Structure formats: C-alpha cells, structure tokens
Amino acid sequence: MCNMKYPFESIELKWQKYWKDKKVFKTDLTKVDNKLYVLVMFIYPSAAKMHIGHWYNYGPTDTFARYKKLKGFNVFEPIGYDAFGLPAENYAIKTGIHPQDSTLKNIKDIRTMLERMGGMYDWDAELMTCVPEYYKWNQWLFLQLYKKGLAYRKNAPVNWCPSCQTVLAREQVLADGGCERCGTTVIQKNLTQWFFKITEYADELLEGLNKIDWPEKTKTMQINWIGKSYGTEIDFAIEGSNEKIRVFTTRPDTLFGVTYVVLAPENELVQKITKPEYKDTVDKYIESIRSLTEVERTSTTKEKTGVPTGAYAINPINGEKVPIWIADYVLATYGTGCVMAVPGHDERDFEFAKKFNLPIKKVILQPGTKEEDELIEAYTDVGIMINSGKYNGLSSDMGIEKISDDIEKQGLGKRTVNYRLRDWLISRQRYWGTPIPIIHCDKCGEVPVPEDQLPVVLPYEVNFKPDGGSPLASCEEFIHTTCPKCGAPAKRDPDTMDTFVDSSWYYLRYLNPNYNDGMFDTELANRWVPVDVYVGGAEHATMHLLYARFIHKFLRDIGLVKSDEPFQKLIHQGTITNQGAKMSKSKGNVVDPNEFLSKYGSDVFRMYLMFMGPYELGGDWSDKGIVGVDRFVQRTYTLFENYKGIASDTQAKSKYEMNELSPDEKKIYQKVNQTLTKVETEIDNFRFNTAVAALMELLNELKNIDNCRKEIQLYTLERLASMLAPLAPHLAEECWSLLGKKKSIYEESVWFEADSEALVNETVTIVVQVNGKVRTKIELPVDTPEKDVRNFVFNDDKIKSYVDGKQIIKEIYVPNKIYNIVVK
RNA sequence: GCGAGAGUGGCGGAAUUGGUAGACGCGCUAGACUUAGGAUCUAGUGUCGCUUAGACGUGGGGGUUCGAGUCCCCCCUCUCGCACCA
Numbered sequence: 001m002c003n004m005k006y007p008f009e010s011i012e013l014k015w016q017k018y019w020k021d022k023k024v025f026k027t028d029l030t031k032v033d034n035k036l037y038v039l040v041m042f043i044y045p046s047a048a049k050m051h052i053g054h055w056y057n058y059g060p061t062d063t064f065a066r067y068k069k070l071k072g073f074n075v076f077e078p079i080g081y082d083a084f085g086l087p088a089e090n091y092a093i094k095t096g097i098h099p100q101d102s103t104l105k106n107i108k109d110i111r112t113m114l115e116r117m118g119g120m121y122d123w124d125a126e127l128m129t130c131v132p133e134y135y136k137w138n139q140w141l142f143l144q145l146y147k148k149g150l151a152y153r154k155n156a157p158v159n160w161c162p163s164c165q166t167v168l169a170r171e172q173v174l175a176d177g178g179c180e181r182c183g184t185t186v187i188q189k190n191l192t193q194w195f196f197k198i199t200e201y202a203d204e205l206l207e208g209l210n211k212i213d214w215p216e217k218t219k220t221m222q223i224n225w226i227g228k229s230y231g232t233e234i235d236f237a238i239e240g241s242n243e244k245i246r247v248f249t250t251r252p253d254t255l256f257g258v259t260y261v262v263l264a265p266e267n268e269l270v271q272k273i274t275k276p277e278y279k280d281t282v283d284k285y286i287e288s289i290r291s292l293t294e295v296e297r298t299s300t301t302k303e304k305t306g307v308p309t310g311a312y313a314i315n316p317i318n319g320e321k322v323p324i325w326i327a328d329y330v331l332a333t334y335g336t337g338c339v340m341a342v343p344g345h346d347e348r349d350f351e352f353a354k355k356f357n358l359p360i361k362k363v364i365l366q367p368g369t370k371e372e373d374e375l376i377e378a379y380t381d382v383g384i385m386i387n388s389g390k391y392n393g394l395s396s397d398m399g400i401e402k403i404s405d406d407i408e409k410q411g412l413g414k415r416t417v418n419y420r421l422r423d424w425l426i427s428r429q430r431y432w433g434t435p436i437p438i439i440h441c442d443k444c445g446e447v448p449v450p451e452d453q454l455p456v457v458l459p460y461e462v463n464f465k466p467d468g469g470s471p472l473a474s475c476e477e478f479i480h481t482t483c484p485k486c487g488a489p490a491k492r493d494p495d496t497m498d499t500f501v502d503s504s505w506y507y508l509r510y511l512n513p514n515y516n517d518g519m520f521d522t523e524l525a526n527r528w529v530p531v532d533v534y535v536g537g538a539e540h541a542t543m544h545l546l547y548a549r550f551i552h553k554f555l556r557d558i559g560l561v562k563s564d565e566p567f568q569k570l571i572h573q574g575t576i577t578n579q580g581a582k583m584s585k586s587k588g589n590v591v592d593p594n595e596f597l598s599k600y601g602s603d604v605f606r607m608y609l610m611f612m613g614p615y616e617l618g619g620d621w622s623d624k625g626i627v628g629v630d631r632f633v634q635r636t637y638t639l640f641e642n643y644k645g646i647a648s649d650t651q652a653k654s655k656y657e658m659n660e661l662s663p664d665e666k667k668i669y670q671k672v673n674q675t676l677t678k679v680e681t682e683i684d685n686f687r688f689n690t691a692v693a694a695l696m697e698l699l700n701e702l703k704n705i706d707n708c709r710k711e712i713q714l715y716t717l718e719r720l721a722s723m724l725a726p727l728a729p730h731l732a733e734e735c736w737s738l739l740g741k742k743k744s745i746y747e748e749s750v751w752f753e754a755d756s757e758a759l760v761n762e763t764v765t766i767v768v769q770v771n772g773k774v775r776t777k778i779e780l781p782v783d784t785p786e787k788d789v790r791n792f793v794f795n796d797d798k799i800k801s802y803v804d805g806k807q808i809i810k811e812i813y814v815p816n817k818i819y820n821i822v823v824k
Numbered sequence: 825g826c827g828a829g830a831g832u833g834g835c836g837g838a839a840u841u842g843g844u845a846g847a848c849g850c851g852c853u854a855g856a857c858u859u860a861g862g863a864u865c866u867a868g869u870g871u872c873g874c875u876u877a878g879a880c881g882u883g884g885g886g887g888u889u890c891g892a893g894u895c896c897c898c899c900c901u902c903u904c905g906c907a908c909c910a
Contacts, residue, residue, distance in 0.1 A: 175906070216828085217828060217829080217905080220827080221828095221906085224827085224905085224906065227909060229909075231910080247910080248909095250909095262910090298908065299907075302908090304908080328908090329908050329910090330908085331910090335910065336910095339910050340910080341910090346910070349910085418909075418910090419909095538905090575904095611837095611849070612836065612837085613837060619836075619837095620836090622836070624835070624836070624849095624851080625837095625849055625850045626850090627849095627850075628849040628850055629849080631864095634864095689836095689837075689848085690838070692849090693837090693838075693847065694848080695848095696847095696848055697848065700848090765844075766844095767843075767844045769843090769844090769890080771890075771891090772889090810890060812890050817844090818844080818891085820890050822890050822891095
C-alpha cells in the first residue's frame with residue numbers, strides 16, 4: 001500500500017500550467033451548437049484578497065461550468081473586474097494611493113487567486129471596466145439614451161450620502177436609511193442630476209419576468225419594486241380658487257366616503273391655497289418635516305402628523321365640501337402627491353382621522369355586518385356600496401368601474417396606471433468612474449460630446465480629496481473645453497456615472513473585449529446571449545439585475561441585440577457568515593482562505609465549501625468538517641496511486657452484462673452507475689453538497705475493488721476520475737493521468753453515460769408494518785408478485801406474533817416498498 | 825406591521841409522488857497497527873431501556889391518513905425582503 005500524501009501544491013501548479021499553455025479553456029465562440037454561457041457576477045476589486053465569499057461564489061459556479069463542459073457543451077465562462085467605484089477612491093483618500101494604481105494591483109492579485117482556485121476561465125475574454133476601451137462605451141450608451149430622451153437632467157430632491165460625498169439612487173439606500181456602501185445615514189438634498197428613464201420600460205420589465213427562469217423571490221422583489229397599480233385620477237375643485245386638486249386613487253368606489261383631502265407638504269399647491277390665518281402653522285409644519293430624513297418620514301411606526309390649510313375642496317361626485325390638509329404620510333413623489341382621504345376604508349386615513357377628529361363615513365358595507373354598526377377599524381375589502389347615491393347596492397368592485405366610467409364621461413378625471421419605480425439616478429460626484437459625455441455651453445446649453453470624440457478620458461492627475469463637489473470640477477485640463485456646436489469655451493460635466501452602468505452590459509462585452517467597431521460584437525451577442533446561467537448574490541435583485549434588464553431592452557430597441565432578456569436562468573448563492581454576522585473588513589471577522597489553501601490546497605477548499613450545505617442557503621463558516629473532505633481526497637489519491645498505469649495494458653468496455661460480473665464486481669458496477677446519475681442530477685441543480693456525498697459513498701463502496709478484474713477496476717476508476725473532475729479539477733486530472741491516460745480529461749471532455757440496466761437493484765427490502773409501525777424487513781427480488789410477498793409476510797414469526805388472534809382490517813401493499821397490516 | 829423562506833442527533837446537513845427519519849461528513853467511543861500518533865485502518869454512535877423485546881423521536885399544540893419531516897389549522901423562534909405607494 002502506497003500512502004504518499006497528496007502533493008497538492010505541485011499538482012495544482014502543474015495542471016494550471018497545462019491548462020494555460022494548451023489553452024484548454026479557450027472557448028471557440030464560432031461554434032454555437034451546444035453553446036452554454038455560464039456567467040458569475042464579475043468581481044469588485046476593492047481589496048487584493050479573495051475572501052471566503054468570493055470562493056463560495058466562484059468555486060461552485062466553476063464546478064457547474066466544468067461539469068457542463070465535460071458533458072460536451074461548448075461552455076463560455078469568462079471573468080472580469082467591476083473596477084470603478086467608491087471603495088478604491090475612499091482608499092485613495094485615506095492612503096494617497098491612486099485608485100487606478102491600487103485597482104490594477106488588486107486585479108493582478110485577484111487574477112492569481114482565481115487561477116489558483118482552478119477556475120475554468122477563458123482568459124482571452126477577461127475585461128475590466130476602468131479602462132477607456134471599456135468605459136468609452138458607457139459614454140456611447142449614454143449618448144444613445146440621450147438621443148432617445150432617455151437620459152435627462154432634472155433638479156430633484158436626491159439621496160445624499162455625507163460620507164461618500166455623492167448622491168445615490170433610491171434602491172441604493174438601505175431600509176434603515178443607510179448608504180448601501182458605507183451605512184452612513186443618507187440625507188435629502190436638492191440637486192440637478194442625470195437620470196436614465198427606466199420608468200419608460202416599467203411595463204416591459206414587469207412582463208419580461210414571465211419569460212425567465214429566476215427565483216420566485218427575486219421576481220417578486222422586482223415586481224414590488226416596479227409597483228404597478230391601476231387607478232383613477234380625479235379632480236377636486238378648490239373652493240374660491242381656479243386651481244384644482246388632482247388625486248390618484250385605486251378605490252374610486254369609495255369616493256362618497258371622502259371626508260378630507262391631503263396634500264404632500266412639498267406640493268406646490270400648498271402655498272397657493274393655504275388661507276392666510278393658517279399660513280404660519282403650515283410653514284412651521286413644513287419646516288419641521290424638512291429636518292426629518294426620508295426614512296423617518298416614511299416609517300410606518302411613526303405617528304402620522306399634519307395640519308389643516310384652511311382651504312376646502314369640493315367632492316366632484318356629490319358636491320360635498322371637505323377640508324384640505326397637509327400631512328407627512330402623503331408622498332410628493334408618488335401618484336399626484338394628493339390623496340382623497342377615506343378614513344372608513346383606508347387604514348392610514350382612519351388612523352389620521354381618529355387622531356384629528358375628522359369625520360369617518362361608511363360607504364362600503366362589510367358582508368355580515370349592519371349599516372349602523374360602528375367602524376372600529378378601516379374596512380378595506382370588497383363589500384356592498386352604501387351612502388353612495390345612485391351607486392348604492394352595487395358591489396364595490398363593480399363600483400370602481402362604474403364611478404371611473406362616469407368620472408371619465410364627465411371629464412372630471414381618467415383612469416391611469418402608477419408605478420413605484422422611479423428613474424435611475426446615475427450621476428455621482430466622484431472621481432473614479434466614467435465621465436459623463438456632456439459639455440455645458442453658456443450659449444448652447446447641454447451639448448453631447450460627438451461620438452467620434454469619445455472616449456472622454458478620465459484624467460489621472462486629479463485632486464480627489466472630498467471638498468463637497470465633484471473632484472473633476474477642479475481639474476482644469478479636464479473641465480475646460482470648447483463647445484462642439486459653437487466653438488465657444490465651455491465646461492465638461494464634472495460628474496461620473498454610477499458603476500451599475502458598467503455592469504449593465506458587461507456580459508455582452510465579454511464575447512470580445514477588444515472589439516473596436518462598437519460597444520460589442522452584435523453578431524456574437526445574438527448567438528450567445530442571453531446568458532444561460534447567471535450566478536450572483538441576491539442583494540442585486542432590485543439594482544444590478546433590474547438595470548441590466550433595462551439596458552438590455554434598450555439595446556434591443558436600438559437594434560444591437562435581438563433577445564429580450566439578458567439572463568435566462570438565475571441562481572443566487574447563499575451568504576457565508578461568521579458567527580452569524582456578515583463578514584466585513586470593518587467588523588474584522590473576515591476569514592482568510594489562505595490558511596486553508598496552504599494546508600489543504602484549493603481542491604479540498606472549494607470542495608469543502610460545496611460540501612458544507614445547500615448552495616443557495618449559505619451558512620455560518622466553520623472549518624470543522626474540512627478534514628473530512630481532505631481525507632476523501634487523500635483516499636482517492638491513494639487509490640489511484642495503487643492502480644497507476646492500469647490503462648496502458650487494460651481496456652474497459654463501455655458496458656458490461658450484469659450476469660457476467662462477480663458479486664463484488666456487480667456491487668461496484670451498480671454503485672458506479674448509480675453514482676453517475678446521482679452526480680448528474682445533483683450538479684445540474686446546483687446541489688453540490690449531495691454530489692460530493694455521492695462520491696464519498698462510491699469511494700466507500702470501493703473497498704473490494706481489489707477483488708475485481710482489471711478491466712472492471714479501470715471501468716470504475718475512469719468514471720470516478722471523470723465525476724471528480726468538476727468538483728476537484730486538479731486532483732481529477734492527476735488521477736486520470738495516473739491511470740495512464742495521455743490527454744487531459746478536459747481536452748477530451750470525458751463524461752460517461754450511466755448503464756441504465758445497472759441502476760435498479762435485483763432485490764429490494766420490503767418493510768413490513770403492523771398498524772403503521774415497522775416490525776420487520778424482508779429482502780425479496782424486485783417485483784415479487786403481491787401474493788408471494790403476502791406469503792412471506794404472514795410466515796414471518798415476528799409478524800405472526802403481532803397478527804395472530806387479531807382481526808385483520810386492511811392490508812396495504814406498496815410494490816417494492818412497504819407491506820402494512822392493520823389489525824384490531 | 826406586511827410578504828417570503830426556514831426550524832431534523834453533540835455539530836454541518838440527507839431524505840422522488842406522504843411509504844425504513846438521520847445518507848454523507850465532523851465529533852465522540854472502543855479496538856488494530858505502532859517508539860509515538862493530533863497519521864492510518866476496523867467497528868460502533870438519535871434518546872430512554874441500555875442484554876433483549878420495546879417505547880419515544882424531525883420547534884410546540886391539534887387534525888387528515890393504514891402510514892406525516894413531508895399535507896391542513898393554530899402558536900413560537902430565526903433569517904431575508906418591503907416599510908404609510910393612496
């Protein structure tokens with residue numbers, strides 16, 4: 001018995017070099033039969049090290065890609081770097097190291113780690129977003145959007161992170177009001193900013209979800225984020241004024257129940273309609289609201305506040321006069337910023353009316369209650385309309401249609417659709433990003449940079465220390481230019497783009513990162529996109545994954561791609577935590593993979609990460625079980641060492657007849673083939689933990705492989721090496737060559753089909769139960785006729801002792817599984 | 825508060841359509857080989873009884889069923905997502 005320890009270091013290097021030298025993983029993109037685009041979200045090189053989370057993301061995905069390659073797919077698995085962004089710049093502010101220098105260095109280190117991991121990446125397709133060759137096309141994309149009116153500038157209240165010194169899109173603000181990147185509480189600021197009109201695609205983004213194979217949860221999040229709702233806009237006249245209040249409601253059926261109207265404090269009508277004697281309190285109230293953050297204001301737990309304006313509105317349906325209030329629970333940014341309040345049938349209005357003693361009117365009768373019953377809470381479901389004039393007696397869902405019809409007929413309003421989705425704020429007051437290709441000219445206004453002048457290169461020499469404004473604004477050489485239209489001196493836009501712009505189309509660029517004639521090679525994109533399997537964190541559900549879908553649809557509309565969606569199937573890996581907390585540098589609880597890599601090697605490490613549990617669940621980090629995987633690897637290596645060179649003088653058939661095998665051979669033969677199907681279905685479904693377990697079971701079963709004929713030994717070991725290859729690529733290559741194989745397992749894409757005849761066992765264990773309790777088990781040939789099974793069962797002494805003298809009520813036989821006798 | 829998911833040995837976790845609960849691994853126990861073992865191999869390992877028969881057992885309580893980790897109802901805990909969207 002040879003017991004040499006598996007020399008992972010030399011073996012891993014050896015095969016990495018082999019793959020690289022022979023370009024084993026270079027994908028021939030011209031071949032599209034059997035194409036499979038497997039993509040993992042590219043890496044953010046804010047630190048030189050790949051932590052456990054990266055390994056957990058990339059290792060298993062690579063295993064999936066490798067498995068598909070072995071199965072004969074033409075797999076494209078690229079990797080790249082999401083290289084722009086705040087952390088590099090913040091790091092620069094702290095240390096003085098230029099973002100470009102630190103980023104390029106980090107990329108170099110990460111590349112080394114990815115190679116060490118044994119990633120099957122096509123290194124010819126590698127890209128990074130911080131080079132002009134890439135970001136030039138961000139600018140080009142911007143200009144296309146601009147041409148179509150989908151990139152525009154507006155003055156708006158925006159989310160400002162005081163720490164990052166920049167604005168954030170709404171989805172980049174956390175639920176607790178913190179900044180997505182740094183956690184600092186975000187405040188509101190009024191600024192002119194660039195937006196992409198994602199709302200133009202709201203409906204399509206919603207509908208497209210039906211066509212893609214994504215986790216339901218993620219789709220739901222996007223649905224909620226888009227927040228489409230059907231309703232009616234209704235005009236309320238203002239007493240003694242020509243102004244009108246247009247409200248948006250999803251419940252026009254409750255129009256008779258309106259007892260007051262509420263405006264958002266920011267609504268411009270407020271200043272116009274407020275009665276002089278109320279002006280003081282209204283202004284004071286608005287001031288008090290301003291000091292609150294968005295989150296404080298919209299917190300559902302906070303008690304609602306508001307003040308009357310002294311003005312009155314006229315309910316168009318019955319001419320009733322109702323007071324106009326302003327309140328913080330009405331948002332200026334949703335609907336029309338005005339609400340008709342129906343306390344009887346809306347929880348928020350109910351709470352508000354109770355607090356300020358406003359009347360509550362019942363106009364929808366809850367089934368099973370009486371009209372005179374007092375409302376103790378708002379009734380928001382369907383019911384029978386009451387106190388509603390000619391609509392009385394109608395079901396309220398009918399009432400929605402009828403009242404909307406009548407409102408429309410009388411020109412008092414119209415049906416509309418509202419979205420929660422807002423346009424995507426893309427400007428950032430930061431240095432390390434793509435410059436916005438716009439020039440501001442005193443005479444011509446905003447002028448797009450002509451396409452032939454792209455890229456607008458990000459200058460290297462810039463003072464990027466924070467002083468409140470965009471760093472580029474103080475870079476004289478950059479900012480001063482001439483107007484492309486009139487030639488007069490003009491200024492460049494000093495802002496840079498959100499890095500989510502970069503990641504919205506990178507999957508198209510991978511196909512040819514050096515392409516010069518356009519944003520990407522359209523021909524290739526139409527053959528390879530959508531991405532077949534996309535793997536990445538669930539935290540991108542409403543950001544990256546929504547933006548990328550939007551940009552993809554836009555690119556389709558300008559004729560650059562034919563597909564509707566960028567990512568056909570989506571998988572989220574789980575999060576690896578440490579003692580229950582997310583690993584982060586600031587918490588100081590990051591686990592360094594290097595410790596394990598130097599002790600066990602990368603095959604063991606990546607296999608252990610897969611073995612820990614279900615991929616989509618993640619879990620708490622613990623190195624407790626890693627020795628188990630290491631032992632498995634050692635035993636496997638030893639086994640192959642013992643059969644060194646076996647392939648040189650032996651040949652295995654591709655299939656054996658079961659009856660020509662010895663008992664030991666048969667057992668092993670069956671197990672090998674059963675494992676083949678098991679490993680296939682498990683990896684196909686990203687269940688790596690059970691795939692590894694299946695291989696461990698197989699190895700345990702190979703105790704008696706010495707008793708097999710040589711050809712059966714070879715038959716077995718060939719298959720074991722092949723199944724091992726996706727999970728432990730270096731080890732498997734080594735084992736394969738130990739057998740005496742000349743070529744790499746991946747050069748030939750070795751995968752074996754299971755022999756279906758070996759999958760079923762000849763005998764089965766039939767569990768015999770009495771009253772549902774297991775009493776004995778009997779081993780019988782598969783498909784023994786029921787009457788024979790019954791005979792065996794009733795001749796069993798133990799069963800007899802349970803059944804004798806009792807009345808048999810029922811017998812249930814589930815073929816090849818269970819025989820249950822019910823007695824009394 | 826609303827929505828989604830989860831709760832299984834000392835631990836990580838397995839378990840087609842309801843059909844042997846605890847695969848695989850860690851840990852632990854005993855033994856073998858050894859100068860030694862924190863290496864390796866062999867056997868055992870849900871709990872109680874502990875030799876047997878057996879009883880109990882998948883967060884708690886109830887139900888459907890010949891049979892429930894799996895289906896239904898109620899409750900508890902945890903994780904994630906959304907936070908007044910009219």
